[in-house]
Amino acid sequence: MTAHIDASKFLDPRVAAFVSGRHAMLIGGQWLPAASGRTLDVLDPSSGKVIAAVPAGEGADVDLAVKAARKAFSGPWSSMVPAERAKLIWRLADLIEQHVDMLGPINSYECGKPIGDSRNGEVPFTAETFRYYAGWATKLNGESMTINAPGDWHAYTRREPVGVVGQIIPWNFPLAMLAWKVAPALATGCTIVLKPAEQTPIGALYFGKLVEEAGIPEGVVNIVTGFGEAAGAAMSGHPDIDKIAFTGSTEVGKMIARAATGNLKKVSLELGGKAPTIVLADADVEMAVAGASSAAFFNAGQSCGAGTRFFVHRKIYDKVMAGVAERAEKLRLGPGLDPSSELGPVVSQQQMERITRLICEGKSSGAEIVTGGGRAGDTGYFVKPTIISNTTRDMSVIREEIFGPVACAMPFDDEDLDALARDANDTEYGLAASIWTNNLGAAHRLAAKIKSGTVWINCHNFNDVTMPFGGFKQSGWGRELGAQALDLYTQTKTVAIRLP
Ligand code: NAP
Numbered sequence: 001m002t003a004h005i006d007a008s009k010f011l012d013p014r015v016a017a018f019v020s021g022r023h024a025m026l027i028g029g030q031w032l033p034a035a036s037g038r039t040l041d042v043l044d045p046s047s048g049k050v051i052a053a054v055p056a057g058e059g060a061d062v063d064l065a066v067k068a069a070r071k072a073f074s075g076p077w078s079s080m081v082p083a084e085r086a087k088l089i090w091r092l093a094d095l096i097e098q099h100v101d102m103l104g105p106i107n108s109y110e111c112g113k114p115i116g117d118s119r120n121g122e123v124p125f126t127a128e129t130f131r132y133y134a135g136w137a138t139k140l141n142g143e144s145m146t147i148n149a150p151g152d153w154h155a156y157t158r159r160e161p162v163g164v165v166g167q168i169i170p171w172n173f174p175l176a177m178l179a180w181k182v183a184p185a186l187a188t189g190c191t192i193v194l195k196p197a198e199q200t201p202i203g204a205l206y207f208g209k210l211v212e213e214a215g216i217p218e219g220v221v222n223i224v225t226g227f228g229e230a231a232g233a234a235m236s237g238h239p240d241i242d243k244i245a246f247t248g249s250t251e252v253g254k255m256i257a258r259a260a261t262g263n264l265k266k267v268s269l270e271l272g273g274k275a276p277t278i279v280l281a282d283a284d285v286e287m288a289v290a291g292a293s294s295a296a297f298f299n300a301g302q303s304c305g306a307g308t309r310f311f312v313h314r315k316i317y318d319k320v321m322a323g324v325a326e327r328a329e330k331l332r333l334g335p336g337l338d339p340s341s342e343l344g345p346v347v348s349q350q351q352m353e354r355i356t357r358l359i360c361e362g363k364s365s366g367a368e369i370v371t372g373g374g375r376a377g378d379t380g381y382f383v384k385p386t387i388i389s390n391t392t393r394d395m396s397v398i399r400e401e402i403f404g405p406v407a408c409a410m411p412f413d414d415e416d417l418d419a420l421a422r423d424a425n426d427t428e429y430g431l432a433a434s435i436w437t438n439n440l441g442a443a444h445r446l447a448a449k450i451k452s453g454t455v456w457i458n459c460h461n462f463n464d465v466t467m468p469f470g471g472f473k474q475s476g477w478g479r480e481l482g483a484q485a486l487d488l489y490t491q492t493k494t495v496a497i498r499l500p
């Protein structure tokens with residue numbers, strides 16, 4: 001387990017030139033600085049060094065972007081036939097694929113994840129998401145109803161785009177989160193003001209270039225970089241934004257929901273999680289070990305679906321723990337851009353401090369560290385993959401979303417599925433869960449008892465563009481991906497006609 005320091009030596013000169021170049025925001029087809037002239041720094045999380053500066057957009061910039069989006073919504077975008085829109089979105093998907101050599105490294109550089117995960121995972125998934133929703137653009141139909149009232153009637157529904165949408169995204173999957181939001185909004189005919197996370201704006205700005213190249217009319221996609229407290233807050237409270245889609249912390253999700261009450265804009269929220277990874281006695285131990293490790297450590301644990309509470313049957317608990325600890329200790333830490341890195345840094349000093357503070361709180365309240373337990377090295381924001389045992393239900397490591405490579409493990413004794421589900425559901429979150437077993441009956445019974453938006457069986461963190469994803473309880477409102485995401489960006493109009 002070694003922490004390399006200098007990521008820049010793995011940088012292709014074209015990527016380096018783009019990252020360190022002058023950045024501007026895409027508003028109404030123009031590339032603009034912030035009206036205030038202010039910028040914000042972007043860091044390489046593997047070194048803590050500044051790698052770029054982007055405009056720090058604020059209220060005035062959001063206003064401009066909303067005006068551009070409104071103009072495009074009432075202009076070329078809504079009058080374009082769906083098949084044309086579909087072609088443009090498909091072209092954008094092709095461009096994303098063609099630009100993998102830029103998008104992959106930019107993504108790994110700014111958020112720290114292993115390059116293979118960007119290049120072979122996130123970028124292709126981003127392209128696929130656009131392609132999937134390109135197909136939906138031509139399939140958004142209403143229905144006709146058979147009326148009960150006496151007389152002759154014709155009644156039908158229309159599915160209309162909700163209008164100008166504000167999309168606020170996080171840094172953990174900068175490109176995938178962008179795609180999950182932008183693609184269905186484009187397919188339904190909405191126009192967009194996108195605010196990427198302050199830590200990861202560069203990939204989004206590069207995407208803006210591809211939007212132009214694809215020929216999507218100006219003002220349809222506007223990208224405002226900036227801080228959440230300024231640009232994000234201006235969007236959530238904006239009187240001329242019709243809908244906000246947000247992914248991030250539950251705390252900010254609640255602030256957005258409150259800010260949205262002014263014009264009662266529609267809100268969808270994809271928030272935190274504290275997913276249980278449940279390993280039943282009959283599970284294939286090798287598979288469960290690999291699955292639980294990846295559930296906890298994939299993307300350095302910075303995934304809302306991360307498996308952070310292991311419930312393992314006592315019969316196999318020691319074996320599973322030993323297997324996961326062995327894997328954790330072998331993981332090679334390093335900058336995402338180094339192709340030999342298996343685990344990157346976490347995204348920021350703030351996140352690293354939060355994670356290590358939570359680990360310390362666990363220790364001081366009596367939990368035991370099975371492996372890991374703190375920062376790795378003293379350069380960049382690396383955290384050792386960590387497994388914690390001997391926890392109790394009220395500890396902060398059990399209750400809070402840690403968002404780092406950290407999981408807590410608990411043995412259980414019998415297979416009373418109700419008791420197991422009660423423990424697994426003992427969280428304010430309800431985003432995802434996984435169950436590891438070969439017992440079909442137990443798998444389905446338990447899946448029905450788990451209160452979360454997704455239940456994975458013998459897999460974890462498996463997302464497919466066709467499968468709706470979102471939260472029960474405080475993990476959010478609404479579902480992204482699949483056909484359900486189209487509901488977030490359309491509204492139904494009923495038309496009833498009395499036939500003369
Ligand atoms: P966050 O603050 O919720 O960030 C998500 C997005 O919301 C960013 O674009 C952020 O802008 C923006 N934002 C922040 N404050 C805002 C406000 N008042 N109004 C409107 N938008 C606002 O998350 P974070 O601070 O980066 O991470 C904190 C914790 O959130 C993590 O430890 C993790 O538990 C959770 N998280 C969850 C997810 C997820 O996928 N569900 C993703 C990221 C983080 P800035 O970039 O300027 O902050």
Ligand code: MG
Pocket residue numbers: 228
């Ligand atoms: Mg923040």
